[in-house]
Amino acid sequence: MTHAFSQTAFSPTPQASGLPTMPTGWPIGSYDTYAEAQRAVDHLAGKDFPVQDVTIVGVDPLLVERVAGRLTWGRVLGGGAMSGAWFGLFVGLLLSLFSPGPAFTAIFIGLLSGMGFGVAFAAANYAVARKRRNFISHSQLVARRYDVLCQPRNAESGRNLLAQLAMSGQRDF
Numbered sequence: 001m002t003h004a005f006s007q008t009a010f011s012p013t014p015q016a017s018g019l020p021t022m023p024t025g026w027p028i029g030s031y032d033t034y035a036e037a038q039r040a041v042d043h044l045a046g047k048d049f050p051v052q053d054v055t056i057v058g059v060d061p062l063l064v065e066r067v068a069g070r071l072t073w074g075r076v077l078g079g080g081a082m083s084g085a086w087f088g089l090f091v092g093l094l095l096s097l098f099s100p101g102p103a104f105t106a107i108f109i110g111l112l113s114g115m116g117f118g119v120a121f122a123a124a125n126y127a128v129a130r131k132r133r134n135f136i137s138h139s140q141l142v143a144r145r146y147d148v149l150c151q152p153r154n155a156e157s158g159r160n161l162l163a164q165l166a167m168s169g170q171r172d173f
Contacts, residue, residue, distance in 0.1 A: 080120075
């Protein structure tokens with residue numbers, strides 16, 4: 001019998017270590033999108049299925065980088081000014097709490113100096129990185145398909161419930 005106090009610093013506890021582990025279980029469904037796999041698990045949960053035995057696994061992961069636009073000096077300096085303005089406004093508000101003069105002065109000085117530093121740092125970063133990367137993009141991790149796995153003790157009933165869902169033809173996502 002083991003309990004929480006029977007573990008030592010040298011005993012392996014893969015669940016408690018937080019390290020990535022391979023998923024276990026039998027496949028009970030395979031879907032083209034994550035939304036479909038999520039809908040399948042929602043269906044199982046609605047039928048009082050023990051969903052703690054279920055895992056959604058993305059198979060064949062892909063890193064997709066979608067290009068949003070070209071970087072220009074105007075876009076870089078404008079973005080630097082905006083991010084610097086937010087930081088400067090925050091610093092200015094903090095300074096206004098402790099400065100003896102009018103609050104507006106401290107806020108205005110913080111805003112202007114934040115914009116100045118934001119533009120300077122953005123320009124320096126762009127000047128260095130311009131030869132390597134001259135565009136803006138957004139990265140996303142997606143999978144070719146999503147498998148729903150279930151522990152063997154409930155796999156057959158899970159597969160039957162998902163077959164009923166597929167036969168009903170419900171498409172509510």
